[in-house]
Amino acid sequence: MRRDTLSSLALVSSSVACGMMAWSGITLALPLAVAFPAFWSLAPNRLTAAMVSAGYFLAASHGLPQGVATYFRADLWLGLALWLIASSAFVLVHALLWSSGTGWASGARYVLAMLITALPPIGILGWAHPITAAGILFPGLGWIGLTAMAAGLALMATRYRPAAIVAFASLWIWSAACGKTANLGHEWLGVDLKLGKALGRNGSLQWHRDLFTRVNSVREPGYRVVVLPESALGLWTPTVERLWREQLRGLDTTVIAGAAIVNADGYDNVMVSVSATDARIIYRERMPVPVSMWRPWANWAGQQDGARAVMFGTPVVEIAGSRIAPLICYEQLLVWPLLQSMLHSPDRIVLIGNGWWTEGTNIVAIQRSSAEAWSRLFAVPVTISFNR
Template identity: 30%
Template sequence: MAPTVHTELAGVFSITAGSAWLSGGDSLLGPLCSVGLPLAVMLVRSGKKLDRMVVALGYYLVGCWPIVGAVTGYWGSEHWGIGVVVWLVASMVLSVPWVLASGPVGALMAILITALPPIGVIGWLSPLNAAGVLFPGTTWLGLLLLLGAIPVIYTPGCLRKYGALVLVLGSIGFNLSYREVLPPHSWVGVQTAIRPSNNNILKGIANNQGVIEAGLRAGAGAKVVVFPEAILDNWYPGTQHQLSSAIPRGQIWLVGAESKNSGSDAVMLTGHSHSNPEPVAKAAGLLLGGDWIPWEKDSLRPAWVQSVFIVEGKRVWASLCVEQVQPWTWLEAMAQRPDIILAMSNDWWAHSSTAPGIQMASTRAWARLMDIPLVMAVNLGQSQKSSSDLKAVFDSLRAVRSSVS
């Protein structure tokens, strides 16, 4: 059996692992420390079901805290009470499966239950994120190595001692040999700072023009230009014409839009003088922010299952917003073996929330695991950063990429 400690000490370990998601920003610290959750729970003495849940609860309460900021940022500070309730309920639901973790089989079951639907639709902060940090470029093998480490820790004697050594040395070897795959120069992600129109027609038209200007500026010389998720309020014929008439010849734009025709948060493909009225991809993850209201006929609805689509001969996977923190959608992506990942998000609401950093950290970890290039397109609110700040950041990234290639 694994060594045991008092519940309080295991709880401190768990809380520390959860706090890494907050302090790490969009770095890989949070994904790396997510492996601390099963390790902390396994330290609790056998037979202590409630203690195991409490230890897991400490991890989720800390790591899921940005939910409160996301609710108040999206709906307004007067809705802080709803944010607190959602935070507490999500943390409790994700903690319950860890009562099973009295042995290696139970720990593996807890990881899978919290990563896969139905609970997996809120399965953020999963220990599966650690596979991309510890074993980059290994895809399914990396997941098996991560999950296989649990029985090794539980097994006494030489297997635990030498098995752990092999895993550590293997992780070091994979990281030393790993080189991040960069997207083609002809693929460009557009970073914007546009506030929602809130059904104001004039503001919507102005926003569309802002999207066009950002695309022309950032996409100069590119073949494929990628925009943030839901950057357009609709995909009506007038919006399609406004965009397609401005796109340079030979260019393809992949635009995040709320498609009323398909009732989905979707990715739309458009080019010079023509637009595809149907989405090439729909959001598969749980739509947050009140966009999904099952009992309302006109509500946007998740697709639940997503497929790759082809652009310029490449298999493309679009990860939209909350999908970026949901392991089950990334497992779908791994099974379909895309050539490029599009990380499209719209974080105008995240005035002081760390949620966007968690999204990007999780995305980076899974892209590393799959060894697939990543094109990022993010919309930030004006209150977070000015557009000039964003341009400077991404100009620096492009300069680094050019020097490496």
């Protein structure tokens, strides 16, 4: 009994360390996540498997409680509660699919767990997915690399894990020595802002003029597209559209920025594209942040103040002669929005976010490292714009 207890404690502790280090925000550390299926499959019983899963997920998302408390201006207890609730789906799936065997059946069960936690509805909370490390271990191999990564993770849940460990370790060393992020190019510029929670909350014309001045000051010759963070333009109205088109008159520049469109059911979190000659909504967020933005239960309660989820909406859009895969903030932590976009072979990934509420956490760093990993896997350049 004592030996089983010590073994369980060791597995849970190792899983916590695995989640903490893999999702530290350091891109090259992502492959440490491949150890999770080994710890999960080695659990002596279902309870330990649940604890191993909880340890990994909670450690990987340890910045969430503080971020939630900051966002809602609430006590840390609210953040802790939502942190535990968010982990429940991941833990439940892995606890139910755990088995005591170490043969191919165990690998098959882990493949099923990977799929369930990567795709909606469970995939809505599918952060910290080990498959993200495919970009570091199989750069440039795209769907082939993704398949190889899935096969390797399945092997980690079987008795053949030593062979998978050797293969993963060799690929990791090779990637650290030779791997590179896809070329960013010289025509797209992602502008990071440090305007805190004030961004997008001031709808005055002077605010927009000042923001344009800031954009124009960092714009360099040769850049055709400038990308601004989520919520940068606040509420998108005909007046705001006319102002930006007028300010861009005479410039061969397109601005892509985050904004919000109010509708009868709440609002859409969107990306807009504006130039001197044209302005349009190019993307409506497929998966806003649950609870803080997306509240599907709000309509049942007669409330209409949440963001709408346009699941499996527009995966790719053409801007300035390039097909882009757009992602807004929370979507960068998930698997399925990016993979849905990659099915359409985009030329570039464009990511925007508003992370003022993440101060003191590594959430934005994790978003950036995930983006870099996917960029490496599919050899597609990425343009990122965040507000802090």
